[in-house]
Amino acid sequence: MANTILVGAQWGDEGKGKIIDFLTEKVDLVVRSQGGNNAGHTVIVGGKKYVLHLIPSGILRRGTMCVIGNGVVIDAMSLAEEIEGLRKQGIRVTKDNLLISDCAHLTLPHHRALDRAREIAKGKGKIGTTGRGIGPTYSDKASRVGLRTGDLLEPARFSERLKVRLTDGNVQLKMLGVAPLDFRKTTVEYLAAAKIIAPFLGNTVVYLHKAVTAKKQMLFEGAQGTFLDIDHGTYPYVTSSNTTSGGACTGSGVAPNRIDKVVGTMKAYTTRVGEGPFPSENEGLGEFLHGLGREFGATTGRARRCGWFDAVCTHYAAILNGIDELAVTNVDGLDTMKTIKVCVAYKLGRKTLEYPPTDLDTLAKCEAVYEEFDGWQKDTTAAKKWNDLPAKCRKYLQAIAKLSGAKLSIVSVGPGREQTIVL
Numbered sequence: 001m002a003n004t005i006l007v008g009a010q011w012g013d014e015g016k017g018k019i020i021d022f023l024t025e026k027v028d029l030v031v032r033s034q035g036g037n038n039a040g041h042t043v044i045v046g047g048k049k050y051v052l053h054l055i056p057s058g059i060l061r062r063g064t065m066c067v068i069g070n071g072v073v074i075d076a077m078s079l080a081e082e083i084e085g086l087r088k089q090g091i092r093v094t095k096d097n098l099l100i101s102d103c104a105h106l107t108l109p110h111h112r113a114l115d116r117a118r119e120i121a122k123g124k125g126k127i128g129t130t131g132r133g134i135g136p137t138y139s140d141k142a143s144r145v146g147l148r149t150g151d152l153l154e155p156a157r158f159s160e161r162l163k164v165r166l167t168d169g170n171v172q173l174k175m176l177g178v179a180p181l182d183f184r185k186t187t188v189e190y191l192a193a194a195k196i197i198a199p200f201l202g203n204t205v206v207y208l209h210k211a212v213t214a215k216k217q218m219l220f221e222g223a224q225g226t227f228l229d230i231d232h233g234t235y236p237y238v239t240s241s242n243t244t245s246g247g248a249c250t251g252s253g254v255a256p257n258r259i260d261k262v263v264g265t266m267k268a269y270t271t272r273v274g275e276g277p278f279p280s281e282n283e284g285l286g287e288f289l290h291g292l293g294r295e296f297g298a299t300t301g302r303a304r305r306c307g308w309f310d311a312v313c314t315h316y317a318a319i320l321n322g323i324d325e326l327a328v329t330n331v332d333g334l335d336t337m338k339t340i341k342v343c344v345a346y347k348l349g350r351k352t353l354e355y356p357p358t359d360l361d362t363l364a365k366c367e368a369v370y371e372e373f374d375g376w377q378k379d380t381t382a383a384k385k386w387n388d389l390p391a392k393c394r395k396y397l398q399a400i401a402k403l404s405g406a407k408l409s410i411v412s413v414g415p416g417r418e419q420t421i422v423l
């Protein structure tokens with residue numbers, strides 16, 4: 001398989017974890033390049049469930065190297081827990097299958113506390129973050145005051161710098177009416193986690209450069225989705241990193257001309273968590289999917305907001321990311337529907353829009369224009385080949401791929417590895 005970037009074409013939770021796991025079989029390396037433990041990739045292998053937050057899904061395959069690049073933000077305590085948790089589930093995590101950039105920024109305990117306190121202070125205007133401290137970590141990075149994973153290798157220097165950051169963080173927490181964090185306790189806890197992570201740290205840029213030279217095949221696993229991108233998403237209801245394909249290059253140090261292909265993952269309908277406009281949102285569809293036990297967040301357990309497939313968004317995502325191929329997931333979620341709607345344009349007053357407006361208030365005023373499709377009303381979960389899918393289902397999938405402007409290449413009809421159809 002060529003060097004491939006996999007992105008989410010909607011608002012995250014497109015089922016990327018499963019598609020990444022599927023594609024990983026054909027690659028030597030899996031690279032994470034943005035976001036932090038706000039991501040939650042659920043992968044089911046042999047009936048066993050694994051939820052990954054920071055570690056690339058490649059960890060579940062023997063012989064696959066996993067790299068966490070410089071663009072990722074790392075909560076060392078959470079990462080240490082994830083490593084230990086995987087080991088308890090029988091997964092090998094060693095220096096031979098995990099390398100972490102020594103330039104990745106650290107999410108510190110006060111980042112988490114500030115993220116939560118700021119959300120509460122925003123009241124109705126909250127973003128609906130995962131509360132994992134992602135925004136405050138990237139803010140410190142951009143302000144050039146952040147601590148990096150490499151600092152963990154020098155415990156004395158780390159605690160000195162942490163003291164400065166924590167003092168500043170505590171002032172801000174106090175202003176928000178939150179109790180300050182204890183420096184000694186925080187340092188001890190963080191350094192304990194650092195011991196678990198330190199052996200994995202190194203220069204990932206050089207490592208990846210050598211891998212490219214040796215013609216190793218790489219998969220860049222995107223976290224979150226296109227419309228959560230800090231530049232191109234529904235700002236300010238976005239995450240703090242570049243979730244679109246360009247972020248894979250800056251967040252790993254692999255140059256754009258080393259990339260061969262971009263795969264976009266999207267659900268057969270749309271979901272989003274957190275606040276912000278969502279033109280094709282449909283409460284009835286949400287109730288239906290939640291009733292099936294679907295669409296609860298892997299990271300926060302929150303019920304996701306649900307809506308019809310929005311081709312205005314996925315088409316824009318295809319342009320932004322340069323999507324060559326599409327992987328459509330959760331097709332089975334629509335198995336029992338009688339009719340299925342697809343948003344094909346937005347109506348803004350008398351105008352019909354082909355692209356989503358960049359201004360949030362304007363987007364909030366847009367009404368979805370729908371085209372209706374017949375539901376297939378048959379179980380698709382056992383389908384192994386394209387022709388096993390009901391004709392109406394194939395018609396629907398081809399239509400949403402065409403509207404999105406990319407080639408349909410993978411269809412997922414359930415969470416298992418075997419429930420994947422390659423076209």
Ligand code: IMP
Pocket residue numbers: 011012013038039040127128129130131132133134135223224225228237238239240273274275
């Ligand atoms: P943050 O990334 O925790 O700052 O959250 C910012 C926005 O991105 C919120 O709307 C979150 O719900 C959303 N978000 C962050 N990570 C994910 C994800 O992995 N899937 C879906 N939404 C996410």
